[in-house]
Amino acid sequence: MNPQAIHEHNSAPLSAPTRALHWILALAMIGLTAVGLYMAEFEAWALYPIHKSIGLLVLPLALARAAWRLKEGWPPAASPATALQQTLAKAVHGLLLLCTLAMPISGMTFSGGSGHGFGIFGLTLMHHNADPQRPGEVLPLHEGLSQLAQSVHSALGYLLIALLLLHVAGALKHHLLDRDATLLRMLGRSER
Structure with missing residues (x-):
């Protein structure tokens, strides 16, 4: 390993807010992604309101996690790492953080633009755009934007x-x- 590329490392457990935001968001995003794949594959329309509701609840958590990361910075590596390893780790973490923000935003844009609206477990945040000519159907508000967001x-x-x-x-x-x-410090422990 190149000694000039080795960075500071730390084995102390990460803070409780860091761990809580990480695990709650991780489980929510894994669940939403699995359900999203299932819905797309099997046209499980009944799951869409649940998927949208949880997705909307994820957005404030993702914003909180992004704000916390900006405030706290990236934690130091737990062991010596090369500059390349540090860059790759930060890229993956940064892209994960961006995905947790962009997924709910693109989902809301897709649903709203398509005329389907969205809400949180029955609390309507954006009404569907009913088609007066075809009962039970909706009119897109912006088809191009909706397709892009999808x-x-x-x-x-x-x-x-x-x-x-x-x-x-x-x-x-x-x-x-x-x-x-x-891994241990993300579980609230330090050494083996």
Whole structure:
């Protein structure tokens, strides 16, 4: 390893807010992505209101996590790492954070622009745009924007899956091969 590329490291547990925001958002995004793939594959329309509601609830959590990350900065590595490893880790973490913000925003834009509206468990935030000529149908508010948002939402879903796999692989590498405290400190522990 290049000694000039080694950065400061730390094995202290991460703060309770850092851990809570990480795990709540991680579980929510994994669940939403799994349900989203299921809905798209099997046209499970009944799941859409639940998916939208939870997605809308994720947005304030994602904003809180982004604000917390800006305030606290990135935690130092748990073990020495090269500049390339640090860059890759920060890129994956940064893209994950951006996806948690962009997924609900693109979902709201897709649903709202298509005329379907959205809300949180029955509390309407944006009404559907009923088609007066065809009962039970909606009129798009902005079809082009809706289609773009749908494409972005779908692409981000697949990007999120790839990033999650990289993130989990990195955590397992640190835990099993490097035998450092990376995973442990996200679990609120320090050393093995």
